[in-house]
Amino acid sequence: MKTVILIVLIIFSSLSSGKKFRWCTLSDLEQRKCAELAKALTAVLPLATATSFARISCIRAHNTYDCIDKIRANKADAASLDAGDVYSAVKLYGLAVVAKEIYDQGNCVFAVAVARRGTLDIQRLRGVRSCHNGARWTSGWNVPFGFLLARNDLSWDEAQPLSQAISEYFNASCIPGVGVAAPRLCALCQGQKSYVRDKNHFCETSSNEPFYDSEGAFRCLKEGVADVAFLDHLRILSATESEEQEYELLCPDGSTAELSEYSTCNLGKGPGRGIVTRNNFHKITNKFLSMIQRLFGQKGKERARFELFTSAPFGGKNLLFRDATQHLQLLEEQLEIAYVLGLDYVALLKGLGHEGSSLENSVVRWCCISDAELHKCEEWALSIKSDPLVCVQATSMTKCIEMIKSSEADAVTLDATHVYIAGRCGLVPVAAECYGGDCAQAAEIMEKTGKLIHVKHKALPPVYAVALAKKSAKQINIHNLKGRRSCHSHLYSPAGWLLLSRHTVGALGNDTQNCDIGSAYQNYFWKGCMPGADGNMCKVCIGDSEVEGARVSSRCAAGHNEHYYGNMGALRCLVGNPSGRSFGDVAFLEHSNLLQNIEDLDSSGWVKGYTALDFELLCPDGTRAAVTEWPGCHLGPIPPSTVMTRPVTVTKIYDFLMQSQESLGSKLDSEFQLFQSWKFGGSDLLFKDATQYLVPASHLSYQEILGDSFIQLAESVFNCTPAGILDFCKQDICASSSN
Known part of the structure; x- marks a missing residue:
């Protein structure tokens, strides 16, 4: 006990002498709980008398944005806000986030849609009445509207405010905090109306609005005012038996589920609440929160006197903090907001226009991985008559995935392995490339009818991975490639990295040495060119120079600035650079444009005299075949390359691509x-x-596009082959519980 008192005194001495720590409250009930906290603190500070102790005071605010204003103006010091408001407080008002609430399953909440049993499904929401826990909040606004936009159920012309599109989607709503711009979104609210600001509680983010917060949104549904309520799963954790019998969850696939099944039937996850303060008050707030948690938290020494995360004694719920809070996770100073709230969530908020309308909202930012791609993209931008196209450059496909996830770019075409990686990173398909006769038929039907033809992935003709050698190198076959010089289109390429593993390093057994196929390739081949890799697998690469002395920056780069990159690059690598040096014994590439690329060796001036007759395919059974015999001599089928984007921008990218294609x-x-x-x-x-x-x-998931066998191979390889991009994507704060 003496230790606790000593710690408390040390912390209080670090607060500015004689000053109060001012907590911002949103209701009379919160004021009561806050006052009791102040009393409890007085009681555990025996050296302070009741008259001289004034270490915490409770500052009553009109709504959450009034709290933010008061903290900015140094009239209050801290407040607990929904993650959506935390983002606004940090990005628009210059505040700092100092802590996050942690619940049973981490610091994230599931966004759920609740309706009376048998009345609705997720595909019939247009025109219904809705209640939401708060405007621009995680579970009442950001996740559900992100979901509806990704599905193209909600159409939004980004020139108009999102609130206007929502007004046209629902019949009437109560979305506390939405403001006066969209009166229909406040139509169902029941707070007191007044021209006197302090007495007006209508549609406000305050407990004086009966339908505020998840508790209020559920109340709105139960009173029959709305047909559907959008709230977080923490409210239905405490659902009564009669509520469980009367209400159900609306699932993304159109089905419904019991309230207890929120972890499998939800619209998505997002961060929970956080505590904000001024930047220069971060340390003091951190110490204050640490102290009250040590005293009154779930394992607090003085919990019998006051419970920080309980509101029942004060006649309310979620007062000051969520009642479901297990503890507060204190954060370091000056953490980038994306690492506090999660990359996906921040990208979603940008997509929903949380920072106001900007040029970013109206343009499509396409990711390019070389100077040549940038040149082509710029020509595309000049030629297209639709949304403006902006071309952004990255160093590789993995960097493009990172940029799209971080909302620095919007779309890119990825090969199948990178589609798998992007899918694991939370990106989604927009359109798949189609090669062959079925595509012409689909194109013809679309031109005649103007209707979109959804072709299942099984109908998309595959590309095949092939191994190519010079006909003159008679001794080479698929079984004796160990110790040879190899040419691969790029790191992670389906043909030159993933499928190839089955026939080379993966065929050596399942010992740990060969489990990580990245390092196994280094030992398997003598040397090679696998753009994007390192070590032995870069020694044959030449960069962007056609002679010796290539520019170091582009040598082994994972883009076309490396002349040995891609299908054409692997072929160039096999025949060597124009001087006849720096070549490989075998090339791993795709069959789709192999004959054309062989012709282009000559016409492009790379090297003269080669025809298709100068090369042969290496077959899995150890035989060789002519280059035209790929249907029976290949290393496996490759799913089509696919354009990927963030979920919230699917419709924009899709519309842009279809206009471009037309x-x-x-x-x-x-x-x-x-x-x-x-x-x-x-x-x-x-x-x-x-x-x-x-x-x-x-309409397809990335798993459906890739198919089961490709997914299984990718999973088995990436389970023990390190990939920095997947580590980057694991940073999403909802992927696992925080401690």
Whole structure:
């Protein structure tokens, strides 16, 4: 006990002498709880008398934004806010986040839609009455509207406020805090109306609005005012038996579920509440929270006197903190907000216009991985007559994934392995490339009818991974490649990295040495060029120079600035640079444009005299075959390359692509063609040159596009092969519980 008192005194002495720590409250009930906290603190400070102790005071605010204003103006010091308001407080008002509430399953909440049994499903929300826990809040606004936008159920022209689109979607609503711009979104609220600001509680983020917060949104549904309520799962954790019998959850697939099944039937997850303060008050607030938690938290020494995370004695719920809070996680100073709230959540908020309308909202930012791609993208931007296109450059496909997840870019076309990685990172498909006869048929139907044809992934013709050697190198076959010089299109490529493992390093057994196929390749081949890799697998690469002395910055780069990158690059690597040096014994690439690339070796001036007859395929059974015999001599089928984006931008990217395809696809009279790269001095720039059509894929998951066998192989490989991009994506704060 003496130790606790000593700690308390030390902490209080660090507060400015004689000053109070001022907590911002939103209701009379919160004022009562806050006052009791102040009394409890007085009681555990025996050296302070009741008259001289004034270490905490409770500052009554009108609503959450009034709290933010008071903290900014140094009239209050801290407040607990929903994550959506935390973001606004930090990004728009310059405050700092000092702690997060941690619940049973971490610091995140599930956003759920609740309705009376048998009345609704998620696909029939248009035109119903709705109640939401708060405007721009995680579970009442951000996650559900992100979900509806990703599904294209809610259409939003980003030139208008999102609130206007929501007004047109629902019949009437109560969304506390939405403001006066959208009166229909306050129509169902029941707070007192008054022209006197302190007496007006209508549609406010304050407990004086009966339908405020998750408790209020559920009350709104129970009183029959609304047909659906959007709230967090913490409210239904305490559902009564009669509530469980009368209400159900609306699931994303159109089904319904019991209230207890929120972890499998929800619209998504997002961060819970956080505590904000001024930047220069971070240390003091941190110490204050540490102290009251040590005294009155779940394991507090003085919990019998006062319980920090309990509101029942004061006649309310979630007062000062959520009642479901297990403890407060204190944060370091000056943490980037994306690492506090999660990359996906911050990208979602930007997509929903939380920082106001900006140029970013109206443009499509396409990610390019080389100078040649950038050149082609800029031509695309000049040719398209739709949303403005902005071209951003990255160093690799993995960097593009990182930029899209961080909302620094919007879309990119990825090969199958990178689609798997992007899917693991929370990105979603928009359109898949289609190669072959089925595409022409789909294109023809679309041109005649103007209707979108959704082609299942099984109908998309695959590309095949092949191993290629010079015909003159008779001794080489698929079984004796160990110790040879190898050419791979790039690190993580389906043909030159993933599928190849089955026939090389993966065939050596399941010992730990070969489990990490990245390092296993280093030992398997003598040396090679696998752009994006390192060590032995970069020794044959040449960068962007056609002669010795290549520029170091581009050598082994995971983009077309490395001349040995991609399918064309692996072929160039096999024949060597124009001087005949720096070459490999075997190349691993895709069959789709192999014959065209062999022709281009000559026409592009890379090397003269080669024809298809100078090469042979290496078959899995150890035999060799002509390059045209790929249907029976390949290393496996590769799912189509796919355009990926963040969920909230699917519709925008889809509309943009379909407009681009219609005007710039394969029409011979078009000066710029989406699926041709020769004009820009490369091959497979932005899209594969073999692409005939982009097929809508936003209705498919990335797993459906890739297929079971490809997914299983990718999972088995990445389970023990380190990939920095996957570690980057694991930073999402909702992926696991915080401690």
